[in-house]
Amino acid sequence: MARFITRRLLLSLLTLWLLATIVFIIANVLPNDVGRTILGPFAPQESVDALNERLGTNRPLIERYIDSMVGVVTLDFGNSFVTNQPVLPTLAAAIGRSAKLAGLALVITIPIAIAAGLFAARRRDRPADRAVVLLGLTSSSIPEFVTGTILVVVVGVQLKLLPVIATPPRNADFLTELRYLLMPALAMAIVYFGYIARMTRAGTIEVLQSDYTRTATMKGLTTRQTMIRHVLRNALIPTVAVIAVQIGYLFGGIIAVERIFNYNGMGQTMLFAAQRKDIPTLTAGAIIIGIVYMLATLAADLIIAWMNPRIRLEAER
């Protein structure tokens, strides 16, 4: 298992370097004028030149690339071109906020979606199954920003049941924070319910049809025993992989949801930086999101290896 983890970690580092390089190329090689973008169209050219000089954006490309890579290794991403504040604390706060929102969305989605998927699989082709499939398809085909807007108008503006912006007041307690995050989390959960439920259903149906499940039933195990001992561990493997990808996606910030609910998670922060050519923030943000993706995938691989000994043994060979 240690060898498996080591190999996965090394692969992750390689991926991280590739990611940092691609982000650097996009941010630095494509034509743009950072000084002009920051100061705006009305600023005199001499001010733009002076700013580019101060920011170092007119230095040789290789010099900037080396600095950028050193920054990745030391986690020193420098100061924002726009606010002149260190990048890392800003992004740490943003990823923290995204984590809270994504966490709540996942807490809502995962148990309900897995239960719905199992429920549907055991009632394959019956009305209950059709209902779950239809619900899943519908919920995952409506974009988050549509769901979010409807929730804002109905639940927030008309019924005034929940806050329409997700940023809680300063020093808010846990329950207040939860209340503020509930609506955007619901908007995200509705979409991901469909993905996870359908994946769980498909995995479960496949396992339910397998020989070892039939054997378990024939040897006299109850349905509950069969499900827990033999079906779940195998049926949920694809679901775990899907959830891992979704975690990275959710932590990266769902820009549409963050905008609708005025929540400054990673999505809004990155968009704000992108609009202003704030290269240090963009680079650091992309790398942090990449790290989250890799950790989520690694965790999923470990869970899958734990769930299925065959995969574990293959990895150790």
Added chain:
Amino acid sequence: MDYSRLDPVRRSVTPIQLDLVEAFANGRITRRQFIKRASVIGLSLSSVTAVIAACSGGTPSAAPASPGASASAGASPSASAAVTGGTIRCAIQRPVSVDPVGMQDLGGYGIVAQSFEFLMGQSTDPNNPGALSPALAAEAPVPNDDGTVWTFKLNPNAKWQHDGSPLTADDVVATMERLVAAGNSGLKGVLDPGGAVATDANTVTFTLVGANGNFPYLVSIYNAQTVITPKDYVAGTTFDGRPTGTGPWKLVNYNQQTGATFERNPDWWGGQTPLDGTEFIFFDETGPMITAYQGDQVDAIVQFDVLTGAALFNDPNFTLIAQPAALHRQIWMRVDKGAFADVKVREALALTWDRPALIQQLFQGRAQIGNDHVIWEGYPYFDAAAVPQRERNVDRAKQLLSEAGAADLTATLHAGELQEIPDLAVLLKSQAAEAGITLNVEVESLNTFYGAAWCPAEPADPPCSGAADLGIVDYGHRATPDVYLNAALKSKGIWNSSQYASAEFDAAFTEFQAAVAVDAQKAACTKIETILNRDIPVGLPYFYNYLAGNSNRFTGVFSSALGQMSFATTSQVA
């Protein structure tokens, strides 16, 4: 005319002030223009009152100038019953920077102005939106006879929040030095290093590069970076890095991502604020601001546009602050090349515009008709009689096009993705089509629009010579039209995308800049209006209102047209 009241004022004022008094007494300027101009050149409130009374035969309600003055076009109306205490939550654009010297955005202006103050603030007189009133200046400044030297007496009660020390002339001088060194756009070419001198602890004298009748505007709320900072303030320091100021609110917390909170400054020279504190919530878009208000999560909105905020107009619980302002769009037409080089073609296009319909459709009536020149009707030197209003005349447009040999004119109209501009472009296209003009609308991202269509960096000489033949560009509010005239219209101006070059116009602009007396300013503006309306290097269909507002659970909310919302006199309605 009651000469017994007028003559004492005539004898006591300076030559520039006397000129203003005579202009009003002889009916050459309106009462509103008189009061607004009086606030700039230091005519005392008692003199203003006496002159108006002498000329009207009654006792006028003169311009209030205290921070506790009542409602205006820039303020929500005061209610009779109000309670103290509480907090107001305000939606504001997320600031890019809160560095008082370097800030460039409305969000930054709005936050910094909560604690820092200007020499001159904005009057809250309901009859004179946009007039100045002293803030950190004890009274309106007094110019010398030719307007080259302006003397400001400072408010003796103003104190710094961080140590309770009084505001001094040295603080003002140091602030001005920092601004001049940073190339502040309002002070550039007006004030040189060393131009501001402390003549005593409470008096600052500004010796200008040349005569300037509008100098107080340049050190007022209308030049947002001229907030007075302490002598030892270091340029580049952000407000949250060193929270202080002389204003009504003390910064408690600032988070660039989410918002800022303020508490009452008990030592404010203007007295105790009715509210205990204020909370600013940052937004990146207007839409969520509106829903946040509708969902009862904010009480005030610093700025919104008509299209996004239309739902608020019919909300009985919302107090709309619709402030007439010089905000406008210029439709530039290249005068040096292409289809619009012939003035007949430019006039033909301008004649196709149904301006009242544009205002109704784009702003629901919340704008004023423009007449293809940049002198806004709110300026004291605006001359309504200078040129007749250009009105839609499709037949005349067709005739002009025919005379110019451009009966089948086809052109590309460039427009940036900003507020109502894409819709304006579409409306202009349909209106022009009735005269046989085919406009192909190109809506572009703002970076592309500014960088490629409006004013490309290359070729650099003359500036903007790479601009497209036709486009719509946005201009913000300015207390004086100098920037519009100097940058967009003067020969080789840095934003002159029409490539307009007129010796006659340049001379009129120079005359305007040097004019100090109101008659001279108005005379210069009459020329400017006439020349621009005749030459039409830019079409200007409207000036639109700056929109802000608040829940009617609060009263006494005040807003400038530059993102500065003031809650110093705000209270909750009982």
